[in-house]
Amino acid sequence: MFFGKRGKDEELETILVETEVFSCMDETCIGWMRKEFVSDDLLCPMCGKEMIQEIRELPKI
Numbered sequence: 001m002f003f004g005k006r007g008k009d010e011e012l013e014t015i016l017v018e019t020e021v022f023s024c025m026d027e028t029c030i031g032w033m034r035k036e037f038v039s040d041d042l043l044c045p046m047c048g049k050e051m052i053q054e055i056r057e058l059p060k061i
């Protein structure tokens with residue numbers, strides 16, 4: 001009697017969670033930050049413009 005070997009799929013699943021982030025208003029700028037790391041003045045770390053809050057699905061940290 002043979003038992004088929006069960007291939008264990010150990011895929012490293014990336015768990016995405018909905019995360020509050022602030023992203024730069026400037027469409028040409030890729031600057032954004034997680035809410036918990038954002039600076040007090042809510043300015044983009046890349047260009048210094050204002051950032052707006054949004055929800056992104058990001059890997060859990």
Ligand SMILES: [Zn+2]
Pocket residue numbers: 024025026029030031044045046047048049
């Ligand atoms: Zn920016």
